[in-house]
Amino acid sequence: MNLLIDVNVVIDICTQRKPHAEPSAIALEIAKLNHVRLWLYAGSTQTLEYNLYRHLRQENLEAGRPLTNAAVLANARRLLSEFVKDKQWLAALAAEGPVFDTQDPEDAQLIRAIERFPLGHIRLLTRDERLLTEYPDQTISPDAYCKLGQPDQRLDFIDLKTQQDAIRPALEQQIHRVLHHGHYILGPEVRELEARLAAYTGARHCITVASGTEALLISLMALGIGPGDEVITTPFTFVATAEVICLVGATPVFVDIEPDTCNLDARLIEAKLSPRTKAIMPVSLYGQPADLDAINAIAARHGLPVIEDAAQSFGATYKGRQSGNLSTLGCTSFFPSKPLGCYGDGGAIFTSDDALAQACREIRVHGQSQRYVHTRIGVGGRMDTLQCAIVLAKLDRFDHEIAQRQTVARRYHALLAPQEASRAKPPSRQADPPTQNSLCALAPLRETFQLLPWPQPDRTSVFAQYTLRVPDRAALQARLHAAGIPTAVHYPVPLNEQPAYAHLCCPDCTPVARQMAREVMSLPMHPDLSAADQDRIVTAITAVPI
Ligand SMILES: Cc1ncc(COP(=O)(O)O)c(C=O)c1O
Known part of the structure; x- marks a missing residue:
């Protein structure tokens, strides 16, 4: 929910004007407690300053105080600077300029600004009787606001709005810069983002592309993988990982995952290699890098390239090195809900191999090596300038x-640790490959929930997800839903049990993935999750008998 604060309400509060100041101040306090976003219209700054100055000057005259006009103006600016500190500025848009043919241009601007939001998502907090009567659904008086009941207290699974509040000035500048220079395809922001991301990961090259899926596809194409080839990967991932292997005509070969990280189990890879194996594609799931040293060592023994699917782990580290720059090629996604996301689709490929980088750059523009010279088969796979500009705005806060x-x-x-189900720990990563015995540790939980182990000591996670194991997942999800707490499942079905892939590998071949798919459940996770909201989530989980 959002409130746009009208000038009259700001003046009431700043001047403590009776009797209006008190309900206005209380209304804003209630709004803050309820996490309502408070906006001021950027087009009203001069009106705010002028009206407050006029009011203070009048007050001084009436009180016989000998203040100069400059001192009164300075006082008005000080009060306004203080008032605006915890408010958001709602930009004035071009559509709100031509209002001089309306009865009240200032009011018309505010109503047009409100109409940018979905109906019911914002109201103008005002004392203006005409506005309150003419726009009953878009406006509310401070008195009426104080009498409203508790708003809906549903939590967000991922809160992108608070992030947007924190970066709004940079975000709007970036977007408008692109609108004004007009290089919408491969514009300067594309090059700037690629340079900054390459420096961030330490990879020699970063190639931005249309999505995480496209990054994986272009990487496979650059490696020349095609019909008859096999690629080792995990069945416990988003479908894109395996889908792109099929799209180039190759076959995904599913290898089971580690029970503690849910990442590809390096100990099981060699048994699945064949003369047709052309690459290994581990996924760094939930934000924690896979065991890339172990995987790279196997790949090196067999002369294979490794493509890390770092769609969920960009920003994480493995032995001090950045995810995305841990193997031959690294791919990430800027899907909005990812740790580093844009406001649409986007992705990037990282590599320090010059020839592969060149191939990826050409493939993303239809295999073009120079204008209208198509040296190889490619795709239309560029990330647009606007999306790159948005990632640039987010990068400073990353x-x-x-x-x-x-x-x-x-x-x-x-x-949660003190409340988790007690039972045998999953097999250690250093131990031999899982046997039927060690897999007993994966017998279904009878109790409430179990935490996935904290990330391995040699790596960090960016916690794209915070995921638990829950035996009666549907029941806990339903109860949390009733308490206004959203949950998600990443992923409910291993890929080798999906209709399109089931013929490739029997479910029993990957028992850990199968078990995890039955039990995992992710909780709300984002950088701006407050301690109070987290307490509410934990209480709802631990108080619920399953
Ligand atoms: C592990 C993994 N790989 C690939 C992708 C595909 O990324 P995109 O949605 O940007 O195509 C995702 C995104 O959900 C993902 O989580």
């Missing part, structure tokens, strides 16, 4: 957000 995600995860862990 390290802070990663630290926040880790704090949130640590807090979930600390609060």
